[in-house]
Amino acid sequence: MSQLIVGLHAGYHDSSAVVFEDYTFKAAVQLERLTRIKGDASKFPYDCIEEVLSIVGAKHSDVGAVAISRMYFPNEVFKRRWWWRANRAYIRRKTVRGLATEIRTSRARAPEEVIDSRKALQFVRLPEAQAIHFYDHHEAHALPALFYTDWDCALLVTADGAGDNISYSHRHFKDGKLHIVYGGEDTWHTRLPPGGMAHLYQAVTGALGFRENRHEGKITGLAAFGRPVLYDEIVSHFWVDDEGLIRSKFPRTKTLFNYIRRVAPQVKREDAAASVQKVVEDLMLTSARRLLERYPARKLGLAGGLFANVKLNQLLAEKLPIDEIFVFPPMGDEGLPVGGVLAYLLRRDGMVQWLKERRRLENVYLGRDYDSEIDGALRATPGVRQVKTVLPAEEAARRIAAGEIGAIYTGRMEYGPRALGARSILASPQNRETHEKLNERLDRTEFMPFAPVVAAEHAAEIFEISNVNSYACRFMTIACKVREPWRNRIPAVVHVDGTARPQVVTRELNPLYYDILAVHGRLTGVPVLVNTSFNVHEEPIVNAPAECVQALIDGRIDFLVTRQAIYECDTDTDAIAKRTLRVRADGNQLSSIHRSKIKIGVGIGESERYPLSGESRRRPLRHPHEAGRARSQHGP
Ligand SMILES: [Fe+2]
Numbered sequence: 158m159s160q161l162i163v164g165l166h167a168g169y170h171d172s173s174a175v176v177f178e179d180y181t182f183k184a185a186v187q188l189e190r191l192t193r194i195k196g197d198a199s200k201f202p203y204d205c206i207e208e209v210l211s212i213v214g215a216k217h218s219d220v221g222a223v224a225i226s227r228m229y230f231p232n233e234v235f236k237r238r239w240w241w242r243a244n245r246a247y248i249r250r251k252t253v254r255g256l257a258t259e260i261r262t263s264r265a266r267a268p269e270e271v272i273d274s275r276k277a278l279q280f281v282r283l284p285e286a287q288a289i290h291f292y293d294h295h296e297a298h299a300l301p302a303l304f305y306t307d308w309d310c311a312l313l314v315t316a317d318g319a320g321d322n323i324s325y326s327h328r329h330f331k332d333g334k335l336h337i338v339y340g341g342e343d344t345w346h347t348r349l350p351p352g353g354m355a356h357l358y359q360a361v362t363g364a365l366g367f368r369e370n371r372h373e374g375k376i377t378g379l380a381a382f383g384r385p386v387l388y389d390e391i392v393s394h395f396w397v398d399d400e401g402l403i404r405s406k407f408p409r410t411k412t413l414f415n416y417i418r419r420v421a422p423q424v425k426r427e428d429a430a431a432s433v434q435k436v437v438e439d440l441m442l443t444s445a446r447r448l449l450e451r452y453p454a455r456k457l458g459l460a461g462g463l464f465a466n467v468k469l470n471q472l473l474a475e476k477l478p479i480d481e482i483f484v485f486p487p488m489g490d491e492g493l494p495v496g497g498v499l500a501y502l503l504r505r506d507g508m509v510q511w512l513k514e515r516r517r518l519e520n521v522y523l524g525r526d527y528d529s530e531i532d533g534a535l536r537a538t539p540g541v542r543q544v545k546t547v548l549p550a551e552e553a554a555r556r557i558a559a560g561e562i563g564a565i566y567t568g569r570m571e572y573g574p575r576a577l578g579a580r581s582i583l584a585s586p587q588n589r590e591t592h593e594k595l596n597e598r599l600d601r602t603e604f605m606p607f608a609p610v611v612a613a614e615h616a617a618e619i620f621e622i623s624n625v626n627s628y629a630c631r632f633m634t635i636a637c638k639v640r641e642p643w644r645n646r647i648p649a650v651v652h653v654d655g656t657a658r659p660q661v662v663t664r665e666l667n668p669l670y671y672d673i674l675a676v677h678g679r680l681t682g683v684p685v686l687v688n689t690s691f692n693v694h695e696e697p698i699v700n701a702p703a704e705c706v707q708a709l710i711d712g713r714i715d716f717l718v719t720r721q722a723i724y725e726c727d728t729d730t731d732a733i734a735k736r737t738l739r740v741r742a743d744g745n746q747l748s749s750i751h752r753s754k755i756k757i758g759v760g761i762g763e764s765e766r767y768p769l770s771g772e773s774r775r776r777p778l779r780h781p782h783e784a785g786r787a788r789s790q791h792g793p
Contacts, residue, residue: 164494524570
């Protein structure tokens, strides 16, 4: 085994770990998938390190290098510098301190000036590693958007709430060189300039009663139902400078949040959402246009939490003079460890070697594979029975065509926010009612239709997919128009504005997933299925068999398909009564599922503000060490 490199992110949200064998991406997992707390960052992701090393069958001693975000470390890991002596009272109040903040306040030129690398390796429990790299937040967002391409000239744009003191970065790749236009080390010591579009989006999410850093996608869905009546008002506070950077008149980020909290409730929530969506789209488009004028390129690479916005990505793909767009699929902070490892490799090997190692991303099936355990767990569960069939894909497709809701559980779990056929719920796209049915069964409130999955050979016939957006469509990171003749045939996946966010699949990618799709196409003439995350209200995507079994016995789905078989629950009431909410599926006791009935938000068309449930008021989860940390330290 070549040298293993572990990448880590332990920040404000989406803690995660990855492992690479040299340049080969071997495994990844987000803390939320292990703790079952969405976006979890409440503890250092030691469990994620154990998980990724276990997945690849490695020991701690196999790890040669670690790449880690400039996160919070215990006091004793820091070097004592003059700044410490001058601020003893401040230091005594803290048990942990943020590396990025420490670099800024002590005006260090490199992380190693303020932190002891050997002690940091001991803290992450990988003391035998030879090297540790404290990666730059926005560089770590940007590098995967270039590495997983074969482009020779490109513009790379990152945008998030904030990371390492900035909300954007712009890089131009040309002639084998990566030029930092904005967002390099020179920004370490500057004050965070307000103007982040992700902060604007986060602010309206909270102002409309949703949970910030969690429900931004609901705003994107709501926006299509409204009119941008506040557009002129909001956009007047921002401008794009000559270098393509979005600026604002707000003196502080907090002022921006207060402003949005004041103006958004003055109009219908759909209109507030539409206004902010249009502001974000117009400013980002203007910024990208200006950058492309100064730094010409025909390829656009995107990463950072703002680019979870599939409508924004669609607009950039359609309006900019580009030949291809790529959004790194784990575009949020869960994707940082990947970029961190790539940043370490870039410094270790130099740009020439790094560029030679580039490759297209085949898939994001990087979690644990439970195929050898899932069928045993299902068969051992009281009340679950195996359906008699020799062709699971055929039976699954037949049931979906008949209106049942199923789930697929196959192979390695997805990495990133989207379920892409390893842990997906599948349904018919032919009935408009499927949307409400799924929301009800899964305890969700989604305004955007669930996404479609389509076989590659039918993709361009049904959706407006071209060379520009096809790579992004493999990972469901971009919306596109549904062709007119198909809009009425697949109403469950078409938004009110005639768009959808398809996933394009091949048989090579996921044979079971593809076969269900193909048989459904043969049976109904519609080679499209609804694909939504296999999870329920506010929970992360299913990972281990226990969670999968629980969803089935809770009646969230009508059936479950694995590589080997199809399973369903008995309808016999005695059997149902015997079921406990505590199942033993993979050797672990699973605690009682939390079937929250709290509804966040109300139906489309109602103009009152969202009922602010206790849950939606709750502050985002924080690392216990982060109690005194400013909210804007890291964005979505
Ligand atoms: Fe970020």
